[in-house]
Each structure stands twice: as C-alpha cells, then as structure tokens.
C-alpha cells in the first residue's frame with residue numbers, strides 16, 4: 001500500500017486531508033511540524049508528502065531542504081500547500097524541491113488531480 | 128413546467144446546438160433557464176418560449192449558451208496531451224518536414240484550457256519547430272466562453288486543475304486574485320465562434336483535431352454527422368482525439384481507432400491491405 005504523510009500545524013487540515021487521502025487508498029500518517037515529520041521520514045520514507053509551508057518549529061522550506069539532503073529523501077513526491085497565492089512562493093517551493101503545489105483551502109477533486117499529476121493517481125494505487 | 132414548454136425547448140435546443148435532452152433532464156432546463164427568464168424580465172418558461180418564437184433579440188443565444196456544459200480543465204485526462212506530445216507531434220514533425228505547416232483544431236474549446244494546454248506543449252517543443260508555421264484554431268458555440276478564453280484569465284481553482292506547477296510558474300502571471308496566461312500563447316491561437324451543427328469546411332484542413340467532451344451531448348445522428356464532417360476536414364494522415372466517453376464505433380466508418388492508442392482515431396480508408404499495413408508517416 002502506498003503511504004502518505006501530512007505535515008501541517010492545523011489539526012483541521014490534517015483531518016480533512018487524511019480523510020481524502022484515505023479514500024484514495026493511501027496509508028496516512030501525520031505530523032504537526034517539520035521536525036516530527038523529518039523523524040517520521042527517517043524511519044520510513046512515505047510515497048507522498050502533503051507539506052504546509054508555515055509551521056512553528058521547522059517550517060516547510062527547512063523541512064524540504066533537510067529531507068532532500070537526507071538518504072532516500074529524494075524519493076517522496078512533495079505537494080506543497082499554501083494559502084499564499086503568490087507565484088513567487090510557488091516558484092521558491094519548486095526550486096526547493098517540491099513536485100507540485102496546492103492552494104488552500106483545497107478540495108477533494110484538486111487533491112486527487114494533483115496526486116495523479118505526481119503519478120499517484122488511480123492507476124498507481126490499483127497496482 | 129408544462130409539457131408544451133418542455134417539448135418546445137427540447138426540440139428548439141436540439142435544432143440549435145444539438146443538445147439531446149431526455150425527460151430526466153427536465154430539472155436542467157428549469158435550473159439553467161430560470162436565470163435567463165429573470166435576465167430578460169420574463170415571468171415563466173412559457174413566456175421564454177414565446178420570446179424565442181418571436182425571435183426576441185439576444186434570447187436565443189442566451190438560452191443556447193445557458194444550456195451548454197462548459198466544464199473543462201488544463202490537460203484534461205492527461206493521456207490525450209501526452210499522446211499529442213509523444214506520438215502526434217513527433218509524427219507530424221516527420222510527416223510535415225516538407226511543408227513545415229501544422230494545423231490543429233480544438234473543436235469545442237470552452238473557456239480555453241484545451242487549446243492553451245496544446246499551446247504550452249508546442250512552446251515546449253519550440254526548438255524542434257523552429258521555422259514552422261503552427262496554427263491552433265479554437266472554436267466553440269458559446270461567445271461567453273470564447274471571450275473568457277481570449278481574456279486568458281483563470282481563478283486559483285482553475286489553474287490548479289490539471290496544470291503542472293512548473294507550467295503555472297512558467298506561463299502565468301498573477302493579476303489580483305486571478306492568473307493571466309502568457310499572451311504570447313494566446314497569440315498562437317485563433318479563437319472563433321462555431322456551431323458544430325453548421326458547416327465548418329471554411330476552416331480548411333487540419334492535421335490534428337481535438338473534439339473532446341462535446342459529442343456526448345448529441346444524439347446518434349448528430350454525432351455521426353459531425354464525425355463524418357470532421358473526417359472530411361482531416362488531412363489524409365491526420366489524427367482525431369475524442370473524449371474518454373466518446374467513440375466513433377457504430378457512428379461512422381470515416382474514422383477508425385488508431386492502433387493501440389485509446390481515444391485516438393485516424394481516417395478510415397477503404398484501402399488495400401498494403402496501405403493499411405503502412406505506418407502513418409509513410410502515407411505522406
């Protein structure tokens with residue numbers, strides 16, 4: 001089974017995202033800050049990470065930098081989530097190693113098409 | 128709504144836009160034409176029918192457009208666009224090396240995401256197309272959708288659906304709470320109003336036709352007529368892409384499935400086995 005990690009300091013977002021990802025057949029874990037998330041990744045790299053940008057204790061950018069620099073850290077697809085609707089922020093995230101972005105508040109449809117875009121769509125989890 | 132009004136509107140819409148509505152779609156007429164009634168100060172759908180019969184200015188277009196479904200998004204279903212980039216474009220680059228001309232038609236372009244997706248792919252392929260004359264013709268019945276397409280302004284929601292982040296960053300700029308696509312991409316597209324029920328041979332011949340998610344609204348006879356005429360507008364070695372729920376099978380022999388590619392069709396030729404065995408690029 002494919003695995004997903006949700007990294008967000010909002011419990012509400014974690015809950016909503018978890019529900020959507022679970023219906024997409026992913027096994028979900030979550031973390032409320034970058035530090036905890038990084039520890040989880042070191043134990044086992046997930047297939048996809050839904051990453052909030054602004055968090056206390058290691059923000060999304062720092063997390064991503066640390067993740068990509070660690071062994072096996074290039075493997076997870078990172079969907080970076082932002083409320084900033086700023087093309088500069090998106091460009092920075094892509095530059096920092098994110099694969100895709102999602103603007104908050106996101107809905108099921110968008111999350112599903114983004115998963116498909118990074119190769120974790122319907123075909124992928126049927127396999 | 129009275130049966131008389133429903134029957135009148137059903138026949139009217141079928142004639143004007145090809146829209147085939149069964150009785151189960153009654154609710155669609157009510158929910159979509161209610162606002163049109165209000166806009167023209169009409170008290171009921173019966174009054175709307177009267178206005179249509181009397182050819183009151185603007186009412187016909189408003190009714191027809193209100194009943195169309197304009198749902199679309201960038202790189203919709205992805206596979207057809209991968210196929211365009213990986214199969215059709217390389218094929219065309221070989222087959223059209225002599226003329227260096229390529230004509231592409233987005234036959235129901237709605238708010239523009241389909242032709243703009245093609246334009247972005249062509250832009251990526253630009254080095255291989257240097258010196259080529261590439262034209263995208265984008266048509267739709269709805270003038271409102273065409274205006275939106277020409278404006279090239281999309282919401283946060285629209286740019287997230289199907290559009291890879293890299294392409295957003297590369298080809299869009301933010302304008303307030305919306306995103307404007309690079310006008311240079313718009314410059315590659317010729318947007319025109321066209322009803323597929325009417326003749327379109329004036330558009331000339333095309334190498335690649337995207338006719339996606341519009342035939343589904345038509346009845347069998349209309350589907351087969353439109354497909355037949357699209358085949359006529361197609362270059363001998365041209366390709367047609369239909370929507371995921373659409374097919375030519377049982378509708379026309381003028382187009383046939385192209386090899387193993389789902390959703391891809393080529394001209395049907397009542398030809399010798401030798402011709403059929405030849406790969407497409409050799410047919411030029």
Ligand SMILES: C[S@@+](CC[C@H](N)C(=O)[O-])C[C@H]1O[C@@H](n2cnc3c(N)ncnc32)[C@H](O)[C@@H]1O
Nearest residue numbers: 144195198199235237268269322323339340341
């Ligand atoms: C669902 S959209 C499809 C958009 C795009 N091709 C896609 O696949 O995402 C259908 C479009 O067909 C247009 N349409 C409906 N009837 C038509 C007709 N008779 N001639 C031309 N366009 C028509 C509608 O205005 C609408 O924009």
